[in-house]
Amino acid sequence: MVLSPADKTNVKSTWDKIGGHAGEYGGEALERTFASFPTTKTYFPHFDLSHGSAQVKAHGKKVADALTNAVAHIDDLPGAMSALSDLHAYKLRVDPVNFKFLSHCLLVTLACHHPAEFTPAVHASLDKFFSAVSTVLTSKYR
Amino acid sequence: MVHFSAEEKAAITGLWGKVHVEEAGGEALGRLLVVYPWTQRFFDNFGNLSSASAIMGNPKVKAHGKKVLTSFGDAIKNMDNLKGAFAKLSELHCDKLHVDPENFRLLGNVLVIILASHFGKEFTPEVQAAWQKLVAGVATALAHKYH
Numbered sequence: 327m328v329l330s331p332a333d334k335t336n337v338k339s340t341w342d343k344i345g346g347h348a349g350e351y352g353g354e355a356l357e358r359t360f361a362s363f364p365t366t367k368t369y370f371p372h373f374d375l376s377h378g379s380a381q382v383k384a385h386g387k388k389v390a391d392a393l394t395n396a397v398a399h400i401d402d403l404p405g406a407m408s409a410l411s412d413l414h415a416y417k418l419r420v421d422p423v424n425f426k427f428l429s430h431c432l433l434v435t436l437a438c439h440h441p442a443e444f445t446p447a448v449h450a451s452l453d454k455f456f457s458a459v460s461t462v463l464t465s466k467y468r
Numbered sequence: 469m470v471h472f473s474a475e476e477k478a479a480i481t482g483l484w485g486k487v488h489v490e491e492a493g494g495e496a497l498g499r500l501l502v503v504y505p506w507t508q509r510f511f512d513n514f515g516n517l518s519s520a521s522a523i524m525g526n527p528k529v530k531a532h533g534k535k536v537l538t539s540f541g542d543a544i545k546n547m548d549n550l551k552g553a554f555a556k557l558s559e560l561h562c563d564k565l566h567v568d569p570e571n572f573r574l575l576g577n578v579l580v581i582i583l584a585s586h587f588g589k590e591f592t593p594e595v596q597a598a599w600q601k602l603v604a605g606v607a608t609a610l611a612h613k614y615h
Contacts (some may be wrong), residue, residue, distance in 0.1 A: 362596055363600070430577055446523075450520070
């Protein structure tokens with residue numbers, strides 16, 4: 327699965343539209359993930375996961391910043407995400423199934439806040455992008 | 469067997485009452501075919517599926533989407549017995565249509581995304597969670613008779 331030039335354009339223009347809201351959306355996507363897929367909470371026993379949690383908001387911003395960096399280096403995701411790939415493989419070891427849950431909730435969050443921009447073609451490109459990021463993050467697992 | 473609380477049922481039926489089934493059905497099926505092009509394998513006789521706009525405008529896609537989502541409406545009337553409600557459709561999807569149940573999960577998630585785009589803020593994490601439970605329950609019910 328390869329990101330076409332059109333996919334890259336769609337992802338970049340979506341990220342431009344999101345602007346300064348990326349951190350907020352990251353937090354919302356995490357909250358949605360914990361609510362809809364409770365097994366994901368097992369990775370955060372040390373967090374307050376209640377609604378409005380400062381820890382979730384901060385972590386959401388972290389995730390969003392990493393995605394913003396990925397967008398900026400969309401032509402070389404393995405290179406740009408190498409450190410995070412190491413982290414997930416050797417320290418965090420989040421089971422690969424969970425990346426699909428978070429990716430889905432990122433799409434839901436974007437669809438909620440930017441319905442007009444979230445056309446089928448943009449939806450497809452974003453789904454591919456999150457899938458590509460997930461693949462890179464799990465690429466060193468074994 | 470999946471159990472829905474009173475709050476979950478209210479979250480689901482409350483939103484469903486405002487859904488335009490025909491329009492949403494076409495959009496859900498259309499987006500499935502656009503975002504996951506391999507799902508087009510079941511629709512060789514649907515005509516032009518060559519681009520996102522061709523797919524979204526295709527009258528057969530719209531008609532079939534409406535059929536599928538109308539059936540989903542039956543799920544909402546039978547939330548306490550999804551397996552019973554979908555037994556016959558499950559046999560059909562296995563024996564006649566030969567559809568991999570993974571496709572039910574894909575379509576369910578596309579439906580959730582469409583609801584998010586239509587309802588925005590109203591589609592809170594709690595409402596989404598209720599709907600995720602429903603689409604997962606429907607997917608499982610539709611796969612239940614597979615052999």
